[in-house]
Amino acid sequence: MRISVAPVTALLALALLAAPSWAQEQGGLGLDLTSDAPAEQPGMGMGLDLRPSNPDADLLPRFALVGLYATERAGAQQAPAWLEALARGALATAVVAQASDLHETQERLAEGHDAAVRCAEAACFAEPAELLDADLLTTARLSLEDAGWTLRTWTYDRDRRAVHEDAVTGRNPGDEDFMNEAAAMLSRRLTALARPRAMLTVNVNVPQAVVKVGERIIGVGSVEVRQMPGKVVVEVSADEYGTRTRTLDLQPGARETVEVMLEISGPAPEGPPDEDVAGVASSRKGPGKSLFKRPALYTALLGLAAVGAGVVMGLSAKDVEKRAGDADGDGVFDVTRQERLDAQSQANLATALLVGGGAVTAGSVAWLVLVPARGAPTSLSPGTGGGASTSLHLMVGGSF
Missing domain, CATH: 1.10.132 (Topoisomerase I; Chain A, domain 4)
Known part of the structure; x- marks a missing residue:
């Protein structure tokens, strides 16, 4: 018995055409890429990162958005949208890497988070920057001032230990153009401050050797660390071994490797006092005159x-x-x-x-x-x- 191919082909085509609409009605098939569900933290760590991969992304300066302080109730209601806009403007530059999202920032700073959000000086930015290991740190304040609704940002540059203030005004805190203008303002500031890190690798022959860069201990044994560009002094030392130092001029985006070989430096051999040794040395300088x-x-x-x-x-x-x-x-x-x-x-x-x-x-x-x-x-x-x-x-x- 021979079955005609044409009817079977027609049935398969009808099944394929009906499948998408049936799947949507059932709601159990396909990939949901919508963002209707509320994110845990607005603006940070949301959705898929569709930016092109950067092989040197680990050398980008690390950025953290600490939070936003709203002085009026109307501004506080719009705070999630503002945080999302600022985070989008910061990461869209592709010149910084995210150090932590808002939730992680709040956990790491713990009780000091509220004070950090209201910070506007280098003295109170230094500790949060170290805790978050962030090279650039930004806080924001949304308030109603004489000129109208104003968003102010304070961005801390850990390399230079300086704070930069920026401001933008708008008609109301829910204005989308107002938010986009603030995001562009933060983007320009980060682009001006961002300096790629240098990757420093120190290989040592003694596993217990302590490696320091300047006054900071960066590890024990062979280590690899992201380092601020510029001149640095690398010091490697270990018990019963000598100390070696190297001065390096690290360039932004460079990868520097230093090989350090420590030598054993035991106690000085026992012998006569220095005066006697000097006398013996002088008597052995060479044969006397004839x-x-x-x-x-x-x-x-x-x-x-x-x-x-x-x-x-x-x-x-x-x-x-x-x-x-x-x-x-x-x-x-x-x-x-x-x-x-x-x-x-x-x-x-x-x-x-x-x-x-x-x-x-x-x-x-x-x-x-x-x-x-x-x-x-x-x-x-x-x-x-x-x-x-x-x-x-x-x-x-x-x-x-």
């Missing part, structure tokens, strides 16, 4: 020569002294007067040579021995060798 290149050797030889000459002249004068008596008993001295005068002069000269030569010799020998050990020449008085010289003087000298 003995034959030292002047003290030659002055010692000169002193010995003078002593020798003095001894010879003293012996000669002693011989004349022995012959100065009357050996044959004839009443006449055996030497002439001139010989006696010459012998006396020789005795005096011999004494001078013995004393001077002895002193020079003693001083030169002391110089040779003591200077290498003490590093400075030791001066000796000329009477150092006075003991021997005096005995010779007493033996040779005398009057005739």
Whole structure:
């Protein structure tokens, strides 16, 4: 039995055409993309993010809308719509990333949330910015002023620690054009302030090393952190290891990687005091001068020569002294007067040579021995060798 294809095709076509309307009547099929259901928080985290993906989105500055403070009841009734408009204007710029939605912001700030919403100075913005890890932070106030309904925003720039105020006026708080103008105003402000972050990666060879950027500890071991662009000082330290520092100039949107190798720095070895070490180091500076290149050797030889000459002249004068008596008993001295005068002069000269030569010799020998050990020449008085010289003087000298 053969079944005609045409009737079957017609039935399938009719079924496909009727399916969408039947599914809508049943309400159980299809994807509901409407936004009639109220969102948990207006303006933040609603719907699908259909913006094009950005590979460097993690480097965008983080933005948080803290809240809106309305001074009149009419403005408070429109607060959800205003928050949604401001959030839409902020995120539509694609120059910031959301740090937290309104619900998360309120949870993190806890009891400090109300004070943060009314904040208009840098002093009260600093702590909420740290708690939310937000680079840009905005609060808003809707009030009825002399010029009419006015929306004011205060945007805190954590990098520069400055607050920027903007204002826009309208006819009534429910005016859609009024809201759109305020959203455009916030968008322009964020575009002017936004600076892409820099991604800093620090790789260390010691897992317990502490990594600091400036005065802030950013982690232990190898870390990766979003960092404000500009000059920063990276310091890595660990117990029993040395400390390494690096100064970097981070550019907006850049990714910087730093490799840090710490070296073990144990306690100093035990040894003699610094003075002794210095003495040993100075004694090992190098070989001393050759003995034959030292002047003290030659002055010692000169002193010995003078002593020798003095001894010879003293012996000669002693011989004349022995012959100065009357050996044959004839009443006449055996030497002439001139010989006696010459012998006396020789005795005096011999004494001078013995004393001077002895002193020079003693001083030169002391110089040779003591200077290498003490590093400075030791001066000796000329009477150092006075003991021997005096005995010779007493033996040779005398009057005739």
